[in-house]
Structure formats: structure tokens, C-alpha cells
Amino acid sequence: MRTVVIIFLCVFWTTSHGQQRLKWSTFERLEFTEVYNEDQAAWLQQPIWSESLLEWDGAAVKITGYVIALDVVSKEYALSAFPFASCFFCGAAGPESVLELVFKKSQEFLTDDVVTFSGTLKLNTDPLSFPLTLMDAVPLE
Numbered sequence: 113m114r115t116v117v118i119i120f121l122c123v124f125w126t127t128s129h130g131q132q133r134l135k136w137s138t139f140e141r142l143e144f145t146e147v148y149n150e151d152q153a154a155w156l157q158q159p160i161w162s163e164s165l166l167e168w169d170g171a172a173v174k175i176t177g178y179v180i181a182l183d184v185v186s187k188e189y190a191l192s193a194f195p196f197a198s199c200f201f202c203g204a205a206g207p208e209s210v211l212e213l214v215f216k217k218s219q220e221f222l223t224d225d226v227v228t229f230s231g232t233l234k235l236n237t238d239p240l241s242f243p244l245t246l247m248d249a250v251p252l253e
Contacts, residue, residue, distance in 0.1 A: 138165075139243075142165065144157040158238075193209040231248045
């Protein structure tokens with residue numbers, strides 16, 4: 113009986129905590145091509161996903177970063193590898209160092225809060241979107 117309980121706990125732990133720990137460095141070699149968007153009348157960067165990076169699309173992941181407020185009223189946030197002063201919008205970091213957060217349930221955060229989130233990673237090809245989106249994002253405590 114004891115063996116059955118141990119096996120059950122091991123299986124339960126593996127399935128309930130099956131997210132992979134995602135590191136920002138995973139995407140540091142992401143390449144981009146410039147595409148012209150007529151609606152925006154601007155050149156935009158579109159990601160080029162390698163086979164090894166495409167394996168992350170749809171993966172259940174955990175990632176830690178700095179919360180960046182995009183629109184506080186609408187509760188729209190991004191997660192960055194760097195604090196606001198050094199993030200993609202304000203510093204020299206690339207677009208691969210930030211991801212959009214799409215929450216399972218509406219959340220509020222302060223800019224530069226360091227938070228670990230779990231969710232499903234989505235890789236985007238639309239140059240008007242962030243290259244990475246964390247769907248059904250939930251903060252971990």
C-alpha cells in the first residue's frame with residue numbers, strides 16, 4: 113500500500129508541476145527580418161523561428177521577469193528580462209527579451225515587480241505583436 117501511495121504522489125507531482133522552466137537566454141539568438149507594414153507606414157521586425165525554438169510553441173512553462181505596465185487602466189502587462197529602465201522599450205534590449213502576458217484572470221501589478229508566471233507559451237509571427245505571448249498566465253507564489 114505504501115508503494116502505491118508513493119507512486120501516486122510521484123505521478124501527481126509530475127503532472128501537476130509539468131511546466132518547463134523557461135530562461136530568457138533561450139531566445140537570445142532569435143533572428144528577425146524587416147517587413148514593411150502599409151497600414152503603419154513603417155518597417156517592422158518579424159521573428160524567424162528556428163526548429164529548436166518552434167519546439168517551445170504551446171509548451172507549459174514557468175518564467176520569471178520584471179512586470180512592465182503597458183496600460184494600467186486595461187490591466188495590460190508585459191514581462192521583461194530586464195527592469196523598465198533597461199527593457200526593450202527604453203533600453204538596448206531586443207524584442208526577444210519581452211513577452212506579452214494574457215491572464216487567466218485579471219491581475220494588477222506594479223512596474224518592475226519581479227514575478228514568476230506559469231502559462232502556455234505562444235510564438236507569434238505577426239510583426240505588430242510581441243514575438244512571445246504567455247497565454248493563461250498565472251502568477252506563482
